[in-house]
Amino acid sequence: MAELPMADRHETVLPPPPDAAREALASALATxxxxxxxxxxxxxxxxxTLVAGWAELAARGREPIERYAYARVGYHRGLDALRAYGWGGRGFVRWSTPSNRPFLTCLVRLQRAAQEIGETSEVERIAGFLLELDPDWDDANLS
Structure with missing residues (x-):
């Protein structure tokens, strides 16, 4: 597939989650x-479908494989949401847009968990994918 010029790439912005889901997540995080x-x-x-919830689970899983599983589900839920909002497998999903951060957080947590379980090729693929999604990607976005 030919590479699209940067100016021709669609930018996808995910909507924020519903208030009830956001409030439930905040309550759970306050426990x-x-x-x-x-x-x-x-x-x-x-x-x-609350990608931010999966991202939080991925941060708190007890074992590397548990963190990996949570991050993988969140990543796939995020892909579903991106496709529903016009992302066709190519284009930008930027960290600078707050509503995109849960998806990107799941992706980074998937990368970290893959590193923990020795999935080196996946770690490398994710690094490239992050830069495709956001050419300004900085690993410091998610400390």
Whole structure:
């Protein structure tokens, strides 16, 4: 497939999540750290398309494979959302747009978890994908 010039690439902006999902996530994040994983799991069970919820689960998984699984689901939920809003497999999804950050966060957390389990080729693919999505990508975006 021929590479599209930068000026011809579509920029996709995801909408913010519904208020109820955002409020439930904030409540779960405000719980005691010992119960956060359970609280976040309940939120995601109620709002399975909430990519930010999957990103939070990926940050709190107990084992590398658990973090990987949460990040992978969030990444795929994010791809579904991107496609629903016009992304056709190419184009920009920028970190500078706050509503895009949960998807990009899942992608970075997937990369980190892949590194933890030794999936070197996936780590490299994700690094390239991040730069395709946002040519201004900086790994410091998500510390």
């Amino acid at each position: 005691d750290p010992d119960t956060q994983l359970t609280a976040l799991s309940a939120v995601v069970a109620d709002h399975p």
